[in-house]
Amino acid sequence: MSYPLALQKLISFLRKFPGVGKKTAERFAFQIIYWKDLDLTAFAELLKSIKKDLITCSTCKALYDKARCPFCDLDIRDSNLLCVVASPKDIFTLEATGIYNGLYHAIPGLLSPVDHFGPSDLHFNELKERLSRHETKEVILALDSTIEGDATALFLKKELEPAGIRVSRLAMGMPLGSSLDFLDEGTLTRAFSSRLPV
Numbered sequence: 001m002s003y004p005l006a007l008q009k010l011i012s013f014l015r016k017f018p019g020v021g022k023k024t025a026e027r028f029a030f031q032i033i034y035w036k037d038l039d040l041t042a043f044a045e046l047l048k049s050i051k052k053d054l055i056t057c058s059t060c061k062a063l064y065d066k067a068r069c070p071f072c073d074l075d076i077r078d079s080n081l082l083c084v085v086a087s088p089k090d091i092f093t094l095e096a097t098g099i100y101n102g103l104y105h106a107i108p109g110l111l112s113p114v115d116h117f118g119p120s121d122l123h124f125n126e127l128k129e130r131l132s133r134h135e136t137k138e139v140i141l142a143l144d145s146t147i148e149g150d151a152t153a154l155f156l157k158k159e160l161e162p163a164g165i166r167v168s169r170l171a172m173g174m175p176l177g178s179s180l181d182f183l184d185e186g187t188l189t190r191a192f193s194s195r196l197p198v
């Protein structure tokens, strides 16, 4: 006997989350259907409006809901520093450490020949344009400690250093193969303060 159709649909939506397999999706679905009506309605309303309630910054790619992007506000941020991340979410992860007050730039992903993601997909010109606009002194690469992260770091170093920009990368405490997403704030703070030239 299979699940009723509505439940099957819910389960297949939940399976879209990374790392969520069939069993977990089923468990989540059975939680959701027993939520209070009030919570279910609030959740549904939130999902319906979440995209229009958030603005993607055209400059750094962070999400915000204020009049302007707080990460690009030159009145409060140090424009000598620019931190390159591979996902807008990483901006919030780093910001939570409180160790950094420079600008951010999210590239669309990491170089990965397997996924056919090459240098032209990095939109490097957007980054170059920002560096010249702010006369950036140091670019900090906050990229995953993976083969893809290493390849991207090397590429960016090769492109940026001839322009006289110091390029550093998060170092100590970042286990090999680790993604920024899984680091706790303490580790991330240490990695940030002990950043090394690429």
Ligand SMILES: [Zn+2]
Pocket (backbone or CB within 6 Å): 057, 058, 059, 060, 061, 062, 069, 070, 071, 072
């Ligand atoms: Zn921004």
